[in-house]
Amino acid sequence: GVDIVGESMRQFSSHHDVAMELINSVTGVDEEGRSRQRILAFAGKRYLNAIERNPDDPDAYYNWALVLQESADNVDPNSGSSKDALLEEACKKYAEATRLCPTLYDAYYNWAIAIADRAKIRGRTKEAEDLWRLAILNYEKAVQLNWNSPQALNNWGLGLQELSAIVPAREKQTIIKTAISKFRVAIQLQFDFHRAIYNLGTVLYGLAEDTMRSGRPDVSPNELYSQSAIYVAAAHALKPSYSVYRSALRLVRLMLPLPYLKVGYLTAPPANNAIAPHTDWERSQFVLNHEGLQKADASGQPPSQSMDRGRKPTRIAVEDIVSVSASADLTLPPGAGLCVDTVHGPRFLVADSWEALDSWLDALCLVYTIFARGKSDVLAGIITG
Template sequence: MEQPGPTDGGEDVPNGAGGRAPPAPVEVVVEEEAGEDEEEPPRPATAKQEEAKAGLGAEGSRPFTMRELLGEIKEDNEAADGSGGGALGSALPEGNGTGSADVEGSSSSQESTQQFQSHHDVAMDLINSVTGVDEEGRSRQRILSFAGKRYVNAIERNPDDPDAYYNWALVLQESADNADPSSGSSKDALLEEACKKYAEATLLCPTLYDAYYNWAIAIADRAKMRGRTKEAEDLWKQAILNYEKAVQLNWNSPQALNNWGLGLQELSAIVPAREKQTIIKTAISKFRVAIQLQFDFHRAIYNLGTVLYGLAEDTMRSGRPDASPNELYSQSAIYVAAAHSLKPNYSVYRSALRLVRSMLPLPYLKVGYLTAPAVDNAIAPHKNWERSQFVLNHEGLLQSDASDQPPSQSRKPFWIAVADIVSVSASADLTLPPGAGLCIDTVQGPRFLVADSWDALDGWLDALCLVYTIFARGKSDVLAGIVTG
């Protein structure tokens, strides 16, 4: 199913209504659009590179590391051109990277040199075909050409240096990003060459996380150029395998998990219908884990909203009795609202929110049922726990139907203020009634609840953590504006 971006119109969609295109997902790409309220002090280059992995762009996936590298060497470009020197070498020194050794004085066989020279000729011809449309583009092309020659020379001196292959692949990938858009074959050829270099790097160093991550991005870019064909399906599957490998090497990478989920989402639009639901559910799990690793990761939050929206559309069309389209629409709206709250100046989120806001249980963010003990007795006997309706907004979690009782018999409602929350987690406490336990630790002590199902528990955990994250980032007023209008 094609997923164009949301319209800019202000009309809302009634609960359960189809016919509107879901919000377009966003991928972790090169550089983040700086918010007016976010000003960070300068950081070391390695931190900048890691941050660049989490960047957001609206024009598709592009490699992040080479762009950072180019930014660092621009100031030294003239000196590098004059001396053939070490601007790039200082960014990633030859012979001193992962799995490599300093071989400045060693010699390679003539056959090996000729082999790499042949690869060099192909790659450099491709790089030199990149055309810059302005002075900055032409300057970048010169840097790329210089970088390509630098790394091929490093490989000629030491064919077993994975860093040289990795950096050469980044040069090719960046060249593809700067290629003339009308020259699709040139871009694809550059990406194909980059993939070959990543394969060499990972063969020499199987634990090179960044190589698998950027290799997957390059494959995904090639897949996007092929639409919804069998060739594209095969490429998406390759990209997914590389994201999986990257996550195996670095499980604490929400960026790789986010892109893995996007790859699965793209694949689900190509495979036969009988395979689609399984792939979509796997994509949801990847986005959810990415969020759990970094609860202010607004791209993954937004992408989870888009995939749930698509699932709601499919569920409505298929009429499956095992899922509620309205519930899926509501879940989708929660994540879109959270992403907008964290990044209110980003137009994509603002447009998507106009599409889904009416799907929220306004004036609340979430409404559902939980089983709770009497407020004044957290370890009450199981028979005294009651299932009742709870509502969550920007201020906290409230047991909403306690007030329906006569005033003389009314008990104090179960209420947790967002500002009082310390942590939120699933709970296996044996004193809880059977079911999906939830512990909300507060400054006054832990509060326990039981959700109706494990799926419902996931929704409550995410919603509570997102509301607290929005509060901690000082954006509660944005969320308040969404739910109260």
């Protein structure tokens, strides 16, 4: 008779010895790294003992995977120990943790990061493509388990962006559009999430470059460039100390419709009658800057008060805004409805299309967030400086 239990225990321990050997092989780059690694090796041993006592403990696998993943970050690039091997072992432990507990959000999220790190090591190869697809699936799983995670959505978007650089051209557009939607949802969950704001700016910039090259008539590259510049400017305004944002802003600042952040068309009711019949609503140019949104006059400039003979122009000051949302109000003229709720009551406008609505919503929310964080002067400097 074969000693099945003994045999499976031997396989179990040899498999786990590999992981412990890898953890013990990491030396760390400096003294701090070495002491950190000693703690990790100690923790690894503890989780291994926990698994030997109870092989069905998902948390022990999850924590052990974290130890392996952190050891991989500790690898001295000049040493013989393999970062990739550590990450691969971490992935095996995450797989085990999620098998034992399919609702472990953090395990899917960190597993995706480990897979993404393995993909980065492989450049733009078929192998990297497969790993990016796997990382994306795990980010998706993490978001399904915890939809309120801007960080997972942002990483999901970055994974799609990386994948789009490897796949054939015909697939690229679809993947980029999906990436854009992930970054936008991340920002909607956390309006001052400057990394996602910046990432959205870079992905739109790349899309503008592609559109210029392919000359597709249905999208204006200039529109994409100026949208890209809005997000980069907003990221910089929220985090002026980041040199990455500062240098990106130098590249895109002149793509903004200076001295405004955004210029575009909206259909609005007459200034003195918000419930006027649809025939009285007028499509006209609006300008948005750090102070708010207002209707431009025929020359494209905001109207001066004297010319206006007592009719108050359509203007919404940023400090009066309470909320900004898409509006399905059935009494509005046809189109993509926009409701800006203010301390003086709601103001309704209609955008030309749902895509145009999205970009107005984002721009208004970002201007408000920058104002609420006390950074309006930084934004003012960008657009008027």
